[in-house]
Amino acid sequence: MITRRDAVTSLAALTACASTSARAAAERVDVVVVGAGFAGLNAALQLVDQGLKVVVLEAARRVGGRAQTAYHLDPRIELGAAQVGPMYARVRDLATRLKVKLGPGAHVNAPYSFVIGDTLVPAKNWATSTLNPLEGRERAVPPHAMNAFYVEQRSPFSALDDWLAPAAAEHDVSLGEWLRRQGASAAAQRIIDTTLGSPGLDSVGVLRMLQEATRSKADVKAFTGGAENAGKDVYERFALASSHVVGGTSVLTDAMARKLGAVVRTQHAVASIDLAPEGCTVRCRNGLRFRARRVVAAVPFGVLREIDITPSLRGAQGDAVRRMPYGNQSQVWLRVKAPYWEADGIEASMWTDGPFTLIRQQLEHDGRREFISALSFGAKSKAVDALSPADRGKLAIDYIEKVRPSTRGKLEFLGVHSWALDPLVRGCSHAFLPYRGADWAKSMIVPHHGLHFAGEHARRLEVGMEAAVESGERVALEILQALA
Numbered sequence: 001m002i003t004r005r006d007a008v009t010s011l012a013a014l015t016a017c018a019s020t021s022a023r024a025a026a027e028r029v030d031v032v033v034v035g036a037g038f039a040g041l042n043a044a045l046q047l048v049d050q051g052l053k054v055v056v057l058e059a060a061r062r063v064g065g066r067a068q069t070a071y072h073l074d075p076r077i078e079l080g081a082a083q084v085g086p087m088y089a090r091v092r093d094l095a096t097r098l099k100v101k102l103g104p105g106a107h108v109n110a111p112y113s114f115v116i117g118d119t120l121v122p123a124k125n126w127a128t129s130t131l132n133p134l135e136g137r138e139r140a141v142p143p144h145a146m147n148a149f150y151v152e153q154r155s156p157f158s159a160l161d162d163w164l165a166p167a168a169a170e171h172d173v174s175l176g177e178w179l180r181r182q183g184a185s186a187a188a189q190r191i192i193d194t195t196l197g198s199p200g201l202d203s204v205g206v207l208r209m210l211q212e213a214t215r216s217k218a219d220v221k222a223f224t225g226g227a228e229n230a231g232k233d234v235y236e237r238f239a240l241a242s243s244h245v246v247g248g249t250s251v252l253t254d255a256m257a258r259k260l261g262a263v264v265r266t267q268h269a270v271a272s273i274d275l276a277p278e279g280c281t282v283r284c285r286n287g288l289r290f291r292a293r294r295v296v297a298a299v300p301f302g303v304l305r306e307i308d309i310t311p312s313l314r315g316a317q318g319d320a321v322r323r324m325p326y327g328n329q330s331q332v333w334l335r336v337k338a339p340y341w342e343a344d345g346i347e348a349s350m351w352t353d354g355p356f357t358l359i360r361q362q363l364e365h366d367g368r369r370e371f372i373s374a375l376s377f378g379a380k381s382k383a384v385d386a387l388s389p390a391d392r393g394k395l396a397i398d399y400i401e402k403v404r405p406s407t408r409g410k411l412e413f414l415g416v417h418s419w420a421l422d423p424l425v426r427g428c429s430h431a432f433l434p435y436r437g438a439d440w441a442k443s444m445i446v447p448h449h450g451l452h453f454a455g456e457h458a459r460r461l462e463v464g465m466e467a468a469v470e471s472g473e474r475v476a477l478e479i480l481q482a483l484a
Contacts, residue, residue: 037065197327326427
């Protein structure tokens with residue numbers, strides 16, 4: 001005789017079995033894309049256009065990766081990607097196809113003055129100031145343009161793919177070694193070190209910097225060459241010829257995701273990727289599984305190294321994933337309540353040797369000047385990030401008011417951001433280790449069984465968001481050729 005209790009127990013057991021079976025069943029697709037930044041979204045768009053069944057797994061609640069407009073602060077504030085360069089053909093084509101409007105200019109900042117100790121030095125006085133620690137021709141170079149003076153302007157490459165040629169290996173040295181070869185003074189080296197996301201001149205390779213310099217030089221020369229660029233760093237000059245996404249860069253990545261629809265699954269953090277001869281299995285931390293013919297890793301290596309990959313990555317490719325450094329940048333955003341630069345007649349932005357290396361006064365596209373971003377890099381940013389958000393804001397305002405009395409009572413704290421503190425990103429940008437960049441660049445994008453690699457770090461010819469989109473296009477072609 002079956003009692004009511006027996007029936008309830010049997011029903012519970014059957015329900016648990018069915019639930020376990022449902023969890024165990026894997027959704028079958030052609031391609032799983034891990035990461036919904038520019039690279040992953042573009043790879044998915046290309047593959048879907050060719051009729052493949054694709055799923056994009058994103059750990060965060062939002063798409064975009066390091067493209068994030070700070071709508072919680074103000075839609076004119078970009079925490080990451082901001083410039084649509086004049087030669088960003090892929091990004092511009094995406095904007096056209098998705099009916100996303102681009103406007104002229106991008107992330108332009110007011111000219112810089114300089115702070116040494118607690119003393120503010122106007123730009124016109126820098127070259128002759130007794131506080132200027134530089135030597136010889138360096139003395140005429142603004143501190144924020146020192147990297148451009150010793151790296152961008154001295155790149156040995158002329159063609160965009162020169163950095164991938166075998167001969168480039170001779171330049172695969174540390175930034176410190178490069179600067180010493182160029183005759184940079186000790187003071188110039190210290191200044192450049194303060195702008196590095198990854199601290200230590202001898203801990204960062206120069207090869208990526210030379211690649212970016214080659215690309216940027218070509219664009220700047222073609223679109224913004226001239227005496228008007230004297231004293232501006234490469235980012236300032238590039239901004240003048242660039243465009244911005246109207247409404248924020250996130251408008252574009254959100255449009256890409258909308259085009260893909262249900263293909264994109266947010267809050268799906270990947271735990272493991274198994275690459276077997278009969279197919280790939282991707283397991284998420286929420287228990288869901290996906291079976292695919294191919295997988296695209298479109299997340300930073302700082303995140304990918306936390307995903308269990310079987311068979312494991314080896315050689316230079318495995319070395320790149322395990323050890324690629326990612327820069328640290330701490331941002332404090334302030335609102336300007338009155339034009340302090342008119343009160344003292346000095347350039348509104350500041351380079352400083354204090355806790356914030358760059359204090360940038362943002363020029364809006366409509367002429368308004370409402371925001372300041374106080375940025376610290378490397379070791380300094382780690383010290384800033386150790387503080388609470390409110391204390392970071394207080395530190396920024398107290399420091400700025402101390403070195404520039406005209407700002408007193410005119411700054412309002414808005415918020416903070418740090419890519420290094422984001423567990424789903426873990427850094428603002430990648431770097432190469434010295435003497436490993438040439439090997440990494442060649443090896444790290446080679447397909448590993450059924451796993452393909454995309455992302456801004458997997459660039460070939462481009463920089464910035466265009467590099468990410470370029471890499472998504474490349475892996476889509478790789479997969480289409482492999483499955484054909």
